Amino acid sequence: MNIITAAQTRDADRHTIETDPIASIDLMERASGTFVTVFMQLYPDRNTSILVCCGTGNNGGDGLAIARLLQAHGYDEIAVWIARFSDRESDDFSANLARLHNTPIPITEFFPGDELPVIHQAVVIDALLGSGLNKPLTGDWLRLVQHINEAASRRVAVDIPTGLPPDGIIPEAQYTVYTHDVISFQRPKLSFFFPESAKAIERFHVVDIGLDESFIERLPSDFSLITAADIQRIYHKRKPFTHKGTYGHALLIAGDSRTMGAALLSCGASLYSGAGLTSACIPPEGLVALNTSHPEVMYCPAADLPEAWDKFDAVGIGPGLGQREKLLAECLTYVAKPLVIDADAINLLARASPLMGRLPGQCILTPHMKEFDRLFGTHRTWWDRLCTAREQAEARHIILVLKNRYTFIVTPDGKVYINPTGNPAMASGGTGDVLTGMLTSFLAQHYTPEEAAILACYLHGAAGDLLANEGMAVVPAGRLLENIPRAIGTLNQQNS
Numbered sequence: 001m002n003i004i005t006a007a008q009t010r011d012a013d014r015h016t017i018e019t020d021p022i023a024s025i026d027l028m029e030r031a032s033g034t035f036v037t038v039f040m041q042l043y044p045d046r047n048t049s050i051l052v053c054c055g056t057g058n059n060g061g062d063g064l065a066i067a068r069l070l071q072a073h074g075y076d077e078i079a080v081w082i083a084r085f086s087d088r089e090s091d092d093f094s095a096n097l098a099r100l101h102n103t104p105i106p107i108t109e110f111f112p113g114d115e116l117p118v119i120h121q122a123v124v125i126d127a128l129l130g131s132g133l134n135k136p137l138t139g140d141w142l143r144l145v146q147h148i149n150e151a152a153s154r155r156v157a158v159d160i161p162t163g164l165p166p167d168g169i170i171p172e173a174q175y176t177v178y179t180h181d182v183i184s185f186q187r188p189k190l191s192f193f194f195p196e197s198a199k200a201i202e203r204f205h206v207v208d209i210g211l212d213e214s215f216i217e218r219l220p221s222d223f224s225l226i227t228a229a230d231i232q233r234i235y236h237k238r239k240p241f242t243h244k245g246t247y248g249h250a251l252l253i254a255g256d257s258r259t260m261g262a263a264l265l266s267c268g269a270s271l272y273s274g275a276g277l278t279s280a281c282i283p284p285e286g287l288v289a290l291n292t293s294h295p296e297v298m299y300c301p302a303a304d305l306p307e308a309w310d311k312f313d314a315v316g317i318g319p320g321l322g323q324r325e326k327l328l329a330e331c332l333t334y335v336a337k338p339l340v341i342d343a344d345a346i347n348l349l350a351r352a353s354p355l356m357g358r359l360p361g362q363c364i365l366t367p368h369m370k371e372f373d374r375l376f377g378t379h380r381t382w383w384d385r386l387c388t389a390r391e392q393a394e395a396r397h398i399i400l401v402l403k404n405r406y407t408f409i410v411t412p413d414g415k416v417y418i419n420p421t422g423n424p425a426m427a428s429g430g431t432g433d434v435l436t437g438m439l440t441s442f443l444a445q446h447y448t449p450e451e452a453a454i455l456a457c458y459l460h461g462a463a464g465d466l467l468a469n470e471g472m473a474v475v476p477a478g479r480l481l482e483n484i485p486r487a488i489g490t491l492n493q494q495n496s
């Protein structure tokens with residue numbers, strides 16, 4: 001699903017109005033109706049007291065229509081505030097204001113400098129400003145937004161929290177309405193996926209307001225959100241008459257005396273993700289632990305690597321590797337193979353910059369924020385970091401998996417795939433090692449690096465989601481392993 005800019009959304013809006021055809025005021029009614037459907041699922045109690053705060057543009061117009069529709073659905077305790085901080089009002093706002101005057105809903109208008117009454121409603125619907133935002137909030141807007149944030153109410157935004165830019169840089173000090181829920185029209189906005197939006201958005205829901213999807217999908221965009229349908233398309237179900245050789249041989253070069261667990265986790269992840277064979281190049285003191293935890297995994301001593309190299313279909317290096325820089329340097333001298341570089345190996349790369357110049361094309365690097373900044377310099381915003389990631393991926397022909405709540409997979413052609421799965425219960429040591437094992441496993445199974453990255457990130461998060469949905473508030477990395485086949489299994493069920 002491509003993620004589009006505010007300007008492109010306006011194009012899609014115009015196109016739909018012309019070709020559907022539908023009058024703009026009716027499109028607003030349709031959008032407001034879809035908002036109301038989700039809102040009623042979130043707050044089914046018709047006695048919920050609701051304050052709808054509206055600006056005078058189309059976001060405000062939506063707010064007015066929403067107030068009227070909620071009242072028609074039996075929500076009687078509704079009040080509307082209109083922020084008259086600008087002389088302009090959109091046509092559809094005016095039309096909806098006229099319609100609202102035919103209802104008993106009380107409307108209060110506020111002008112610059114007006115005192116703001118205490119908000120006592122259980123829910124505030126934020127329809128002040130939407131995707132039309134073109135500068136940070138100041139003056140009366142900022143005062144109103146802070147006033148809303150100070151109320152004890154639940155806050156639900158129409159389309160986007162007021163003050164949050166839909167795309168581009170989100171300045172750290174940017175003030176927005178801090179929402180519990182955002183009900184967003186047609187597409188999530190790019191900024192929803194940046195950590196800087198955490199305060200502004202607790203969760204978001206996307207509703208289809210009937211804009212022309214085929215038109216939207218044709219709009220050029222370098223950003224796309226991975227969907228279950230994409231995963232279905234990429235994943236190949238295991239076929240009859242296949243054997244372990246069909247599914248490739250993965251090698252994990254990992255572990256050190258104090259960090260052997262990282263190696264075991266990544267080897268386990270390779271195994272559970274379906275590589276036909278998995279070998280571990282670990283220090284010999286880890287052998288007993290390896291044989292105990294994953295007897296299916298074979299051992300490859302570091303000294304055997306030069307002769308054994310040819311038999312591996314993919315290599316992952318880094319989890320718990322410690323300071324064993326020589327191993328990384330050696331790997332980069334052998335015939336290039338599908339390669340994943342993670343964790344300690346990334347830090348070694350950051351320290352030994354000549355090695356950076358030897359990365360094979362299409363290799364996958366999986367830095368988290370700090371590792372990324374160690375490699376490429378510090379960044380003040382995630383937007384800047386993502387811009388650097390795109391430049392570096394293009395210049396070096398590599399794939400960068402920039403890990404976060406929503407992991408960004410950045411490919412050499414500058415495209416960014418955003419992974420939606422995963423949850424905060426997974427935020428603990430070792431889950432990254434599991435991801436490395438999964439990536440290496442899918443590469444060994446002959447998926448392209450781009451496919452492997454998309455599959456691994458999605459299924460890694462999906463495995464964690466299965467556990468979180470079963471009530472686990474914390475998902476330790478070890479518990480993820482057995483859930484990888486379950487996450488893959490759900491694809492098999494849907495495929496059959």
Ligand SMILES: NC(=O)C1=CN([C@@H]2O[C@H](COP(=O)(O)OP(=O)(O)OC[C@H]3O[C@@H](n4cnc5c(N)ncnc54)[C@H](O)[C@@H]3O)[C@@H](O)[C@H]2O)[C@@H](O)CC1
Nearest residue numbers: 013028031057058059129130131132133134135136137159
């Ligand atoms: N697909 C669509 O495009 C649809 C859009 N709709 C709604 O329309 C919204 C966009 O409406 P508009 O383009 O009228 O814009 P907004 O209603 O978001 O903003 C209104 C105006 O406020 C001004 N403004 C921007 N930033 C400001 C700031 N920091 N301080 C003070 N004033 C500022 C701008 O002049 C802007 O045009 C969407 O978010 C959505 O809610 C819906 O009605 C349905 C269809």
Ligand SMILES: [K+]
Nearest residue numbers: 126129160162
């Ligand atoms: K809003």
